[in-house]
Amino acid sequence: MATKFDLSSLVKNWQTSHGIYHAGWTGTFQDYLELVKSNPKITRNAFQRMYDMILEAGTEEYIDFKKQVIRYKFFDDAKNNGKDAVFGLDVPLMKLVNVLKSAALGYGTEKRVILLHGPVGSAKSTICRMLKKGLEAYSKTESGALYTFEWVDTDGTLDGLFGKGARVFPTPMNEEPLWLIPEEMRSQVCEELNRGQEGTFRIHIEGELSPPSRYIFKALMDRYGGDYMKVLSHVRVKRMSLSEADRVGIGTFQPK
Structure with a gap:
């Protein structure tokens, strides 16, 4: 008699042996700051x-x-x-x-x-x-984790800011969430995030939002009268995985 094929057990063993980490995490910007505080290396650049x-x-x-x-x-x-x-x-x-x-x-x-x-x-x-x-x-392992963000209109109150009928707008360049911090605040935020950290790695915020994200950021700042925290309420941070096939973080072209 044939034994029952247990796919869930096979998948679990494969994920464990390959060090695959849960890649479906989402959270608020504040949640992401807590992750950065506990594991600063998630902010590393590509090199x-x-x-x-x-x-x-x-x-x-x-x-x-x-x-x-x-x-x-x-x-x-x-x-x-x-x-x-x-x-x-x-x-x-x-x-x-x-x-x-x-x-x-x-x-x-x-x-x-x-x-x-x-x-x-x-x-x-x-x-x-x-x-x-x-x-x-x-990028699928815990040690290689990286994150990006998307703009969300949960209540549908932004009057089509993301496009007609759109409630979610993923950042086209998969920007680092810390780039949402204004230039004037970055040194102070880095000082706080680096306080008490062991090792030689230190967080530096270097980079700018893509034009679409910058447009949405400015539009929300105008809408909320400069209330930065209300702008961040429309940000959802998510775990991302690099993929050449999906053109996420890795691009390839053939010379002609």
Whole structure:
């Protein structure tokens, strides 16, 4: 007699073994501030996330021709049984990770385009594919959590501000919720959020709202006579996952 197939148990075991974290979280802006206070790293920028993701997989050091080389295990692609593993490129990969580290620390590299240059068959596309897959998986874990927000009109009282009949307006650029804090308040908010934090990571609010979000923000400020807290009542923060297929956080184009 065939045994009963338990899909829920299979899914639960898969989520546990892959470190998948609950990605359906939503909350108020104040709820998000509490999350930031308990885990400041959810505010990391793209370079910081990518660098931490690579380090999380571990490293090995060895001497090659009297030079110290760091091998980053992330490029072994162990989570995919080595399908896209890269071999023999430890030194170029070490240089690439150093560029990402520089950008993560804000040394200016973050303002430049990173170009992988090499002959055909030198794993350029493979490296990019691994980074994209890695970021997709990392964003679904607790350590790689990131958040964005959407504008909501729960009571339908905003007279079509989001468009005719629309009650929800997702931010088109998946902006960081902290960007909703006015420039004049940011240093004070950062000081409060960083107070008592351990480690070297510190929260910095650097970035601006997209034009649509800025338009809605200004419209709501006018509507409520400058009452900032009422504006925030129309903000719903949500957990997001990066996805190349859905064009969320990762974009790809083919040259012609």
